[in-house]
Amino acid sequence: MNKFVARGVVAALIASFATSPAFAAATGGGLSNVENLLNGLVDLLTGGIARAIAIIALIFCGFLIAFGRGSTMIWSVLIGIVLVFSSAWIVDQIIA
Structure with a gap:
């Protein structure tokens, strides 16, 4: 195999x-090909698929809290979601 x-x-x-x-x-x-590739990757990682994954992760965290299993993992998920979806804005603020 x-x-x-x-x-x-x-x-x-x-x-x-x-x-x-x-x-x-x-x-x-x-270099426009490289730029297009990287822009496509950013769109993929911050687009609709990533949004759906973030929603599922938050739902999962909600179930963990509801059943008393909440831990520091929930804060890690929330911080990760904030960083993923605000990363473009953060970079724009640093560059500008």
């Missing part, structure tokens, strides 16, 4: 390296 996984990973890497010049030529190349 490991040989098949390794071969699949190697094939995927070869395919991605073989097609990357085509993508660079189609989009103009340069």
